[in-house]
Amino acid sequence: MSSTDLVGVRFVELADAAAIAYIVNHYIAESTANFRTEPQTAAEWEQDIAQYAGRYPWLVAEYEGEAVGVAYAKPWNARQAYDWTAEATVYVADGQRGRRVGSTLYRDLLKRLEAQGFRSVMAQVTSPNPGSEALHAAFGFELVGTIKDAGYKHGEWRDVGIWQKTLTDLAGPPAPTASTASCSVRGGCEHLTG
16 A cells, blocks of 8 residues: 555545644744744634635545645635636645645645636745645646745745646636535536525
């Protein structure tokens, strides 16, 4: 059995908020991958899960019963014409590289977004970040722009790359996207919500 066989993916629950905070707070403290400078609390994650997980997939990867990664989507922009574009994010727990946690999460997340009727996915990647850049390129994201000196963290100005992946071809007018509860990766969507 390979190490990837032992990584399971499931929908996020409110009870996962503390584990997610722990995973992401490592990146806040130790890297420029996340532009926050103060830790994010479990309560803040609970609010985000409650606000977004009904419309967008929020997933946790588990290894031997422990949360080892999180991937989620949110609105790219709150204006209604952007309803078919989501922003995706993935974090892998420190010390869990080599199990393909990020790839496993992203594969599932992107399939779910497509099944729900989203047309494209955006990602913001601090540069340089060779691991994240390689992950996005491997999943068919294209670098479509760069915000120069977008943020200052750990004593340096950092660029942010804007990456985009098209999930489906244009069709007009698009149907409303479906909720996460009404879709499965294999079975599609049972009904659409507005």
